Each structure stands twice: as C-alpha cells, then as structure tokens.
Amino acid sequence: MSRQMAVSLCTTFFLSTSKGVNLTMARERGQLVFLEGLKSSVDVFFQAQKEPHPLQFLREANAGNLQPLYEFVREALKPVNNGEAAWRCPVLLVDDLSVLLSLGMGVVAVLDFIHYCRVAVCWELKGNMVVLVHDSDDAEDEENDILLNGLSHQSHLILRAEGLATGFCRDVHGQLRILWRRPSQPTAQRDRSLTYQYKIQDKSVSFFAKGMSPAVL
Numbered sequence: 001m002s003r004q005m006a007v008s009l010c011t012t013f014f015l016s017t018s019k020g021v022n023l024t025m026a027r028e029r030g031q032l033v034f035l036e037g038l039k040s041s042v043d044v045f046f047q048a049q050k051e052p053h054p055l056q057f058l059r060e061a062n063a064g065n066l067q068p069l070y071e072f073v074r075e076a077l078k079p080v081n082n083g084e085a086a087w088r089c090p091v092l093l094v095d096d097l098s099v100l101l102s103l104g105m106g107v108v109a110v111l112d113f114i115h116y117c118r119v120a121v122c123w124e125l126k127g128n129m130v131v132l133v134h135d136s137d138d139a140e141d142e143e144n145d146i147l148l149n150g151l152s153h154q155s156h157l158i159l160r161a162e163g164l165a166t167g168f169c170r171d172v173h174g175q176l177r178i179l180w181r182r183p184s185q186p187t188a189q190r191d192r193s194l195t196y197q198y199k200i201q202d203k204s205v206s207f208f209a210k211g212m213s214p215a216v217l
Contacts, residue, residue, distance in 0.1 A: 033076040037099070058103065066105065066113040073117055077125065090127040092117060097151075098134040098144065107143040111150045118154065135162075156181050164197075172197050172213050 026032040035054060044058050054072035057065055077090060100110050114131065121127040133151060136144045152158055158179040164172060180192045196207045 035072060057105065066100075066109055070113055070116050074120055077120060088125065090121055090125055092121045092127065092129045094129070094131045096132045096134060097147070098132075098136075101143055101147065107146045107150075110147060114151065114154070171199060173200050174198055175210070176207065 023032055027034055037055065040053070040055050041058055044053050044055050052068045052071070054069045056068045073092065097110065097114070101107065114129075118129060121129055131151060133148055134144075135148060158177075158181070160177040160179070161174060162177070163174045175195055175197045178194045178196070182191070195210055197210055197213060198208075199206045199213070
C-alpha cells in the first residue's frame with residue numbers, strides 16, 4: 001500500500017478528488033498524512049509547544065533550521081504499528097515551497113531540506129516527490145532563481161504553467177510545458193518536451209495542442 005504526505009505551506013492547498021483518488025477518504029484511512037501550514041503556524045505562535053513543532057522556525061530569531069519539518073516527514077514514513085512493514089512507494093507533496101523563501105528561509109536551507117527528503121522518500125523507499133514552486137518573474141530575485149534551477153536539476157519531470165506570450169485570450173488561458181529528463185539515456189535522447197495550451201473551466205481544465213483550440217477551429 002502506498003502512502004502520501006501533503007505539506008501545505010500556503011492557503012491554496014485543499015483536499016479533493018484528484019485522478020480518481022479521494023484525498024479526504026485517504027486521510028481518514030491513514031493513507032494520507034497532512035500538515036496544513038496556515039493552521040499549524042497559528043498553533044506555533046499562540047500555543048505552548050511541549051515538543052519541537054514542524055514549523056518551529058517561524059518563532060526563531062534567525063530562521064534557518066528546517067530540521068523539525070524534515071523530522072515530521074521522517075516520522076510520517078514510519079510504520080503505523082510496530083512490526084508492520086514500512087510503507088511502499090510513498091509520495092511527498094509540497095505546496096508551496098516558494099513560501100519558505102518569503103518567510104525568510106535561505107535558499108540553501110530549503111534545497112538541503114529537499115535533498116534530505118529525496119533521500120528518505122525517493123532513494124530509501126523508492127517513492128516520489130511533487131513540489132510546487134512559483135516563478136516570481138523578478139530578474140533581481142536571485143534566491144528564487146537558484147531554487148528553481150536547483151529543483152529543475154534534480155527533477156525527472158518538470159511541468160511549467162505559464163501565460164501566453166501574446167497576452168490575454170478568452171478561449172486560451174495559458175500553456176503547459178512538459179519536460180522529461182532521462183539521465184540514463186544517451187545525450188540525444190535524454191530530454192523530451194511537449195507543449196499544450198489549456199482553458200480553465202468551472203470544474204476542470206481542457207488541454208489541447210498549440211493552435212488547436214476548439215474556439216479557433
């Protein structure tokens with residue numbers, strides 16, 4: 001049985017049904033461990049903590065230690081009951097890693113946190129990580145650029161959602177660039193990329209090839 005962990009560091013994360021998996025039900029069954037950053041931060045500021053809190057760095061004068069957050073991940077990877085085998089192929093979801101930079105964390109500390117999580121989740125348990133990062137579009141935001149480049153270097157699959165270069169369009173809201181990185185393949189076949197355009201609807205998103213929007217055709 002696979003197990004999922006969701007670390008939410010902003011207010012945009014919500015539990016819902018995704019690709020046929022009901023995350024709310026998964027949480028009730030113990031298949032999903034969820035840390036809500038907004039609610040947890042309130043606990044850190046206004047409630048006495050007997051043990052180190054995953055977001056303890058919010059109360060530290062010199063924010064720079066993400067070890068409690070990493071320990072939360074490690075603890076969630078342990079078997080629920082003694083004697084049980086460890087969870088197989090876990091998935092760690094982090095939404096949104098950019099928030100840590102906004103809270104004063106250094107980019108080196110954030111990349112170190114991701115590195116140790118990759119070792120625990122991907123290397124030791126053969127799992128996967130899904131991380132959301134926002135591009136600030138600020139040429140002077142050096143730390144955000146380092147974070148993006150560092151994560152891109154470590155990733156095998158990169159999804160980049162962006163607006164259209166031509167500006168606003170009523171029928172095409174943006175494009176999604178998909179890049180597969182396969183280090184084990186020969187140089188000529190190492191990377192493969194595709195680009196789709198999309199339109200956001202009430203309860204779903206429609207994807208289509210560039211220039212193939214139903215409204216255009």
